[in-house]
Amino acid sequence: xxxxxxxxxxxxxxxxxxxxxxxxxxxxxxxxxxxxxxxxxxxxxxxxxxxxxxxxxxxxxxxxxxxxxxxxxxxxxxxxxxxxxxxxxxxxxxxxxxxxxxxxxxxxxxxxxxxxxxxxxxxxxxxxxxxxxxxxxxxxxxxxxxxxxxxxxxxxxxxxxxxxxxxxxxxxxxxxxxxxxxxxxxxxxxxxxxxxxxxxxxxxxxxxxxxxxxxxxxxxxxxxxxxxxxxxxxxxxxxxxxxxxxxxxxxxxxxxxxxxxxxxxxxxxxxxxxxxxxxxxxxxxxxxxxxxxxxxxxxxxxxxxxxxxxxxxxxxxxxxxxxxxxxxxxxxxxxxxxxxx
Numbered sequence: 241x242x243x244x245x246x247x248x249x250x251x252x253x254x255x256x257x258x259x260x261x262x263x264x265x266x267x268x269x270x271x272x273x274x275x276x277x278x279x280x281x282x283x284x285x286x287x288x289x290x291x292x293x294x295x296x297x298x299x300x301x302x303x304x305x306x307x308x309x310x311x312x313x314x315x316x317x318x319x320x321x322x323x324x325x326x327x328x329x330x331x332x333x334x335x336x337x338x339x340x341x342x343x344x345x346x347x348x349x350x351x352x353x354x355x356x357x358x359x360x361x362x363x364x365x366x367x368x369x370x371x372x373x374x375x376x377x378x379x380x381x382x383x384x385x386x387x388x389x390x391x392x393x394x395x396x397x398x399x400x401x402x403x404x405x406x407x408x409x410x411x412x413x414x415x416x417x418x419x420x421x422x423x424x425x426x427x428x429x430x431x432x433x434x435x436x437x438x439x440x441x442x443x444x445x446x447x448x449x450x451x452x453x454x455x456x457x458x459x460x461x462x463x464x465x466x467x468x469x470x471x472x473x474x475x476x477x478x479x480x481x482x483x484x485x486x487x488x489x490x491x492x493x494x495x496x497x498x499x500x501x502x503x504x505x506x507x508x509x510x511x512x513x514x515x516x517x518x519x520x521x522x523x524x525x526x527x528x529x530x531x532x533x534x535x536x537x538x539x540x541x542x543x544x545x546x547x548x549x550x551x552x553x554x555x556x557x558x559x560x561x562x563x564x565x566x567x568x569x570x571x572x573x574x575x576x577x578x579x580x581x
Contacts, residue, residue: 257578262550262559263505265460266310270353270524270566273314275299277321277336287458288529289536291568293319297453299340300347309574313351313565316340320361325370326397327361331404338412345413353445356419356576358401364394366459378390398423403433410439418501420447422488428495443498445524449485449511450503452476455530485511486518493521499564504528506553509560514563525557528568542577547576 245435254381274282275291283293294302302313318336320329329335338355344352359367370393371524398421406417417434419426426448453476477484489500500519502512503526535553539546549571556566567573 262555264555264573266560266570267312268563268565269311269554269570269574270313270315270559270564271306271311271570272317272566273299273302274317274319275302275336275340275559277339278319285458287533288568289533290572295344296336296339300343300578301545303344303348303350303352306571307350309571310577311570311574312349313353313498313564314344315353315355316344316356316574318360321363323363325363325410327358327401328362330401332359333410333412335407338408341409341412341414345415351415353418356402356405356409356417357421357465358398358405359421367398367423370394374398376434376516389467393423395423399425399429400424402430405437406430407433410434410437411443413542414442414445415460416445416499418445418447420450420501420503422450423445425495427492427497431496432455434488443494445499445501446492447503447526448492448497448499448500449474449477449508449515451508453479453507453528453530455504455506455507456567458529458533479507482511482514486514487513490518493519497521499524501526501566504531505557505562505565505567507533507555512560512562522563523561524564525560525562525568527553527557527565527569529568532568547572551576560563 243565250256265485272283274291275296277296279359280295280297282295282298283289285293306314316337318340320336322329332338333451341352341354342352346545357367359365364370400423402419402423409417419430427444427524429445434440477488492500501510501524502515505512505527507524512523516523531553535546535549538544550573554565554567554569554573
């Protein structure tokens with residue numbers, strides 16, 4: 241028997257770490273933080289064990305909890321005190337994110353990224369103002385009596401709102417903005433708005449390949465952002481498509497995006513890998529709420545070891561090519577990572 245090549249020799253405990261091909265650091269992780277203007281106390285998120293909505297007065301304390309684990313970056317999501325059809329509280333100077341930003345950036349050293357979308361702020365839960373569109377199944381002229389009016393997101397009106405949101409976030413101290421609505425032209429519009437307002441230094445992390453996914457359920461409960469009717473299939477990507485994702489990423493790169501996000505992560509590791517191969521931008525992946533919740537649910541039944549599967553999941557995302565991982569496991573995993581790994 242020829243035993244010249246024995247891979248097992250490098251799998252022993254003391255050498256295993258030396259030859260490990262993929263490493264995970266706390267600084268690779270971004271922790272989501274939910275700030276809620278409708279409450280004055282922390283509210284547990286039932287579908288996401290271990291996570292809470294925090295009032296504005298506790299936003300700094302919540303971020304300090306994150307920093308103690310070695311994670312240096314947070315992503316802020318806001319729940320406003322009121323909603324309307326246009327989502328106007330999203331860009332109000334006294335809005336929930338703006339107030340939280342001013343406190344967090346003045347009292348902590350966290351790197352603060354803001355989610356930029358309207359679904360949490362509109363009373364209908366869609367990612368922008370709505371317009372009526374006439375459609376018919378037969379594709380006949382709009383003046384045909386068979387046409388039915390359908391409400392859909394007004395892309396151009398949404399771009400105007402995004403300009404206001406990002407400049408208000410930058411003015412309040414955001415280190416990075418992350419548009420997530422998948423509107424056509426959003427990155428170029430945001431880049432121009434930031435530059436014109438004197439915030440050329442603020443980078444854009446674009447949700448460049450955001451799929452229509454059933455894995456978002458717990459987040460929509462957490463952020464109170466579920467659509468009141470219909471769904472988001474007309475502006476989020478078809479889960480069947482890969483080439484479309486690369487086109488979307490290319491468009492965002494051309495418009496000035498600095499970091500490219502793929503969402504969700506685990507069911508789309510092939511997309512993460514493809515984006516990594518095709519582009520030299522930093523790649524982020526969003527390990528979404530449903531991915532987090534399903535591992536917790538299995539662990540509660542004793543079917544999985546939660547600590548082990550959480551770490552293995554994040555390693556797989558990193559191995560696929562992600563430089564940054566937005567994950568609800570950030571704090572738990574960061575505290576268990578070996579120093580220097």
